[in-house]
Amino acid sequence: MNTGPRAAARAVDALRRGWEVAIADTGTDTDAGLVLLAIETADTGRLAAFDPDGRADILLSAARAETLKLVNQRAAAGGGAIRIARAPWIDLPAAVALADPALDLAAPLKGPFRAVATGAAAAAAAALDLARLAGLLPAFFVRTIDRHAAALSPADIAAYESPDRLVVAARARLPVAAAEAAEIVAFRTAETADEHVALVVGTPDGSPPLVRLHSECLTGDVLGSLKCDCGPQLHAALNAIADARWGVLLYLRQEGRGIGLINKLRAYSLQDQGFDTVDANIRLGFAVDARDFSLAARMLALLGVTAVRLLTNNPAKVVGLEAHGIAVVERVPHALPANPHNERYLATKRDRTGHQL
Numbered sequence: 212m213n214t215g216p217r218a219a220a221r222a223v224d225a226l227r228r229g230w231e232v233a234i235a236d237t238g239t240d241t242d243a244g245l246v247l248l249a250i251e252t253a254d255t256g257r258l259a260a261f262d263p264d265g266r267a268d269i270l271l272s273a274a275r276a277e278t279l280k281l282v283n284q285r286a287a288a289g290g291g292a293i294r295i296a297r298a299p300w301i302d303l304p305a306a307v308a309l310a311d312p313a314l315d316l317a318a319p320l321k322g323p324f325r326a327v328a329t330g331a332a333a334a335a336a337a338a339l340d341l342a343r344l345a346g347l348l349p350a351f352f353v354r355t356i357d358r359h360a361a362a363l364s365p366a367d368i369a370a371y372e373s374p375d376r377l378v379v380a381a382r383a384r385l386p387v388a389a390a391e392a393a394e395i396v397a398f399r400t401a402e403t404a405d406e407h408v409a410l411v412v413g414t415p416d417g418s419p420p421l422v423r424l425h426s427e428c429l430t431g432d433v434l435g436s437l438k439c440d441c442g443p444q445l446h447a448a449l450n451a452i453a454d455a456r457w458g459v460l461l462y463l464r465q466e467g468r469g470i471g472l473i474n475k476l477r478a479y480s481l482q483d484q485g486f487d488t489v490d491a492n493i494r495l496g497f498a499v500d501a502r503d504f505s506l507a508a509r510m511l512a513l514l515g516v517t518a519v520r521l522l523t524n525n526p527a528k529v530v531g532l533e534a535h536g537i538a539v540v541e542r543v544p545h546a547l548p549a550n551p552h553n554e555r556y557l558a559t560k561r562d563r564t565g566h567q568l
């Protein structure tokens with residue numbers, strides 16, 4: 212068996228190219244595995260090769276299935292994945308409509324739908340994670356196979372995301388507008404292309420540094436998007452850290468709260484239709500926040516930082532760091548003035564995701 216994160220890296224690549232991927236289940240009561248073709252990157256030729264008899268089922272996230280009202284709340288409450296039995300009318304365009312919420316208003320679904328057991332729950336959940344890692348919609352054509360026919364396990368996919376093998380790859384002096392005495396430290400793991408960065412400002416003075424965990428936001432950080440508060444938060448954080456004379460800004464490549472740029476822009480398109488930031492993620496079939504702050508904790512540990520004053524309004528960041536060995540001795544609020552375009556976004560963060568604004 213081809214184990215390890217290398218198998219997961221190959222699978223991410225395969226999904227993006229529209230190639231099938233097989234995942235062995237790790238449940239003790241099953242000898243099953245799943246073979247999967249991502250709906251987003253399928254085409255008629257690939258689908259015919261994958262599923263010549265038109266018998267492959269559909270695998271969706273529970274959140275997406277609930278949005279489509281394909282399953283009742285009770286079925287979805289278990290979380291994870293929902294498998295829908297293939298019906299003759301579910302051709303490729305119908306499957307795309309199941310996967311992609313952009314079409315929800317334009318393409319009413321036919322039905323009826325029948326939810327069946329996933330047959331390999333751990334493999335199904337891992338498949339959804341793999342889609343997110345590949346930046347794809349979490350929706351597949353799926354067939355059950357013998358687990359021995361699969362080269363990939365859920366543990367491989369977890370290892371791919373794990374920060375355990377993160378190392379410092381390069382460091383250099385980097386004077387920036389906010390602070391001339393700054394050093395940039397770049398991190399990477401062997402398996403992912405993501406290059407996470409820390410900007411270390413000033414020199415340790417024996418007290419816990421002022422720290423900001425900033426998740427990448429191409430639209431806000433680079434283009435000055437008014438839809439969110441990321442750009443102003445980034446610059447205010449650099450200034451606050453410079454004023455404190457000792458601190459660290461982590462620039463985490465967790466675009467779109469971990470769902471990637473393309474999926475975030477899909478969420479924006481749903482927001483144009485009236486859904487808020489939480490419901491947009493759910494309609495796409497993702498968690499409201501897919502980030503894992505163990506990555507940030509590992510970066511701080513590699514910098515020799517074990518206790519911080521954390522600039523954030525998000526209690527999940529405090530919990531995430533503390534769960535991974537970094538003491539948060541103080542939460543420093545980090546709210547910036549709203550504008551007409553991000554007012555609702557900030558209100559949703561306050562009302563629905565527990566931000567202390």
Ligand SMILES: Nc1nc2c(ncn2[C@@H]2O[C@H](COP(=O)(O)OP(=O)(O)OP(=O)(O)O)[C@@H](O)[C@H]2O)c(=O)[nH]1
Pocket residue numbers: 424425426427428429439440441444465466467468469470474475478479488492522523524525528545560566
């Ligand atoms: N999926 C999704 N991601 C978004 C949206 N708006 C902004 N983001 C992403 O949210 C992340 C910004 O979060 P942060 O500013 O790090 O943190 P936060 O959770 O808001 O908490 P604070 O520390 O209080 O700012 C970035 O990765 C953005 O790309 C949205 O509408 N949908």
Ligand SMILES: [Zn+2]
Pocket residue numbers: 428430431432439440441442
């Ligand atoms: Zn943003």
